[in-house]
Amino acid sequence: MLQTLRDKQLFAKFSKCEFWLLRGWIFGTYCFSRRSFLGLAGYYRRFKDVKFEWSKKCQQSFEQLKALPTEVPILVQRKSGKEFVIFSDASLNGLGCVLMQESKVIAYASR
Incomplete structure (x- = not known):
C-alpha cells in the first residue's frame, strides 16, 4: 500500500499514523477509548428517558460488532492476475x- 501511495506521489504524515498495531479497542482499558465511547453513549441517551447501564447484553453486542468486519461474508480471497483498486482517506485524526478487487473488499485498515 505504501509503495502504491509513493508511486502516485501521495504521502502520509507518519507522526499522525500508526501501523501494524496488535491491540484493539477494549472497553474500559484505554482512557481515550472510554471517553469516546461514553461520549457517544451520552449523546444518544438524550433521546431516551432510560438510564444507560452497561449490561451483559451490551457487552455481547459490543463483541459482535467488533467481530463482524473480519468474518467471511465481508472479506473475500484475492484472485491472481486481477487488478486491485486502493481507496484511502486521511484526516487529522486517522x-x-x-x-478491493472486482468491487469486493479484500482487506482494509484504519487508524
Missing part, C-alpha cells in the same frame, strides 16, 4: 485504506 488514516483508512480499503483494498
